[in-house]
Each structure stands twice: as structure tokens, then as C-alpha cells.
Amino acid sequence: MMKNLKPVLFYLVFAFAATINMQCKDNKKEETPEASETIVKEKLAIEKSEFGKTEDGISIEQYALKNANGIEMNVITYGGRITSLKVPNKNGDLENVVLGFDNIEDYQKDNPFFGALIGRYGNRIAKGKFTLEGNEYNLATNDGSNHLHGGVNGYDRVIWKAEPIKEMENSSLRLTYLSKDGEEGYPGNLNITVVYTLTKDNAVEVTYEATTDKTTVVNLTQHAYFNLTGDFSKDILGHDVVLNADAYLPVDATLIPTGEIKKVEGTPFDFTSSKKIGKEINTDNEQLKLGKGYDHCWVLNGEKDAMRFAASAYDEASGRFMEVFSDEPGIQFYTGNFLDGTLPMPNGGTYGHRTGFCLETQHFPDSPNQNEFPSVILKPGETYSTKTTFKFSVK
Secondary structure, three states: OHHHHHHHHHHHHHHHHHHHHHHHHHHHHHOOHHHHHHHHHHHOOEEEEEEEEOOOOOEEEEEEEEOOOOOEEEEEOEOOOEEEEEEEOOOOOEEEOEOOOOOHHHHHOOOOOOOEEEOOEOOEEHHHEEEEOOEEEEOOOOEOOEEEOOOOOOHHHOEOEEEEEOOOOOEEEEEEEEEOOOHHHOOOOEEEEEEEEEOOOOEEEEEEEEEEOOOEEOEOEEEOOEOOOOOOOOOOOOOEEEEOEEEEEOEOOOOOEOOOOEEOOOOOOOOOOOEEHHHOOOOOOHHHHHHOOOEEEEEEOOOOOOOEEEEEEEOOOOOEEEEEEEOOOEEEEEOOOOOOOOOEOOOOOEOOOOOOEEEEEEOOOOHHHOOOOOOOEEOOOOOEEEEEEEEEEEO
């Protein structure tokens, strides 16, 4: 009987081995690049929805950018605004870390540029005027006698055209807008492209490009308010901040730079090593009194136009750590000094004093009127191009 079983056993072993071999081949087939692309693309999906309608009945789109780690960033076409950005704490819990609203009505009301794209000129221009190639241009004034963040109807209040970009590893959204000659007083038709990218390694990249048909000035930035605690009922004074800057720009009573570039050493403006925002914010310092806290432009260290470390912020309780990299010469550090408890939070309550901070990478305020500052002039045939990255991790 044993002799008769040998051929049968051999056949069974052979069949079993062949089956295993076929399964291995099938498994390998599942690991082909094409299959991997499909998986990655599913995890990096961009979802489109309607955010609401403007007072004029125009539909505002919202795009949710996601990566494989669960991070999600929502962007709306009204103002190109980041309305929420959910990142994990040290326990892996996802929470929103940028201030914003959950409806278009609140964005259309007076608000402090929550999450918006800013232009044509980010920050202030003294008395709303400048001279360029012998011509004086008068801009809309919306900050006392000064022009702030592009004017009454800056890029924070226009509707951008949005287009998702198909990529293997990152989730990207392209926004475009034509700023017409004379808009808010600026010369030249300016074609602008901004790309938001949520990367696989938990960074938000913002790239800007612009061209003009007439000599003009350009200074674009992003105005997200961050609170890394994820709890907007808490202020941001306990955040540890580093600014890669040995100097800052003192301002006058209207927050226009005086023209002086002052060393931060020995002043409350020294963030060259990690320091809590609240440590010296209320000290008896004339510059802090003028801004009601920090609302100044720091002069970034490093090679001109080179991508480099600009700043970092850390919340010890949540473990969230944010690094900022940019090729811009300056960074406006603003500590939410004018938040006064009147603006509603999405889940109830209001945004209180200093519940968010901004790190706005940019050229210097009032550069069109201060020739010693880096130039912000853009001419026909040239391309304005700049990039800033906000990278998130935990410690």
C-alpha cells in the first residue's frame, strides 16, 4: 500500500507547490507600480464641495486636500483661503490648527484676513500711494490713512479659479486670478498663479507666480492664523517660537517701517533661540505698545532668494511642531493683538485676544516708498516667483 501512495503524494506535493508559486506571482503582481499609484492616489484624493453662495449668488467651491497620514487641508475659492488644517498631536489625534469660519457669510463680513491669499501688496503702504517710473499711483486706503493687504477688495475678497493637479505623491490645487489694471489703484494686468500642495511628509507648500503687462509692484503672502493647541479657546502665548532673524524693522505710530533695520539682540524682539511668545510681549517697550504686541517684520538671515529656514513654533502640550521655510527676505510675525472676542468660532464661542499667530513670509512693508529695501518691482517679461513651506511634525 505504501508503494502505491508515493505517486499520489508526489502529485499532491507538486500541485501544492504550484499553487503557492501562483499565489506568490499574484502577490507580486499586486505590487506593480501601476497598482501602487492607484493606492496612493486614493489616499491623496482631492474632494470638491460647495461651501456656500456669496451675497451676489456666486457659488464658492471648497477643496479638501488629504495625504496618506490623515492630514486634511480645506481651501475655498473665495480669497483662496485655508479654512481648516487638521494635523495630528503626539497621540495621533487630528485637530484643526488654523482659525477660520464654517460659512461664507462670515468671510464676507469684516474679518482679519483669516487664512487668505494676500495681494497685490501684502502688508502696509504708507498713505496709500507710491511713485513708479515717474507716475504716482493712489491706492485704496483701508487702515487709517494707509493701504493694507491689497486694499478694500484685495485678493482675500476675490474669487479664484481652482484646478486640482494630478500628482503621484502629493495633493495639489492650482488657483489663478487676473488682477486687472487699475484694480485697487495698482498699474498693470497681473496674471497670478498660486499652488497649494499637501505633501506626503506633512508639509503645506505655497508657490506663487505672477506676470504683468505693465510695470507694477507685487508682494504676495498667506495670512493663516495658527494655534497649534487645537483648542481655540486658548491663547497662543505658551507657544515656543524661533525666528531666524538677527534684525527687525521698527515702525511708526501707524505701523509703517521707519526705515531703520535694528538688531534684535537685547530686545523683546530676539527670537533667535526658542522663546515663549508671552515671555516679553507685555514688557514696557515702545515698539510693542505701537503694535499692541508683536506686529512687525523680521529681516531673515541667509542668502538672498534662497530657500531657507525662517521660523518654527512648538506647543509642548500637544507636541505639535511647525517649521517655516521660505525664499522671501522678511517674515511678519503677528500675535493676534486685534482679535477681540467678537468673531464666531465654528463650534461655538468666539476668537479671543491672541488666540492665533501669523508667520507671513514676504518682502518688507512700504518697500515701494523705501528704496533701501529689497525691490518689489515687476516689469513686463519678468516672472514673480516665490515659495513658502509650512512643515508639521510632533516632538
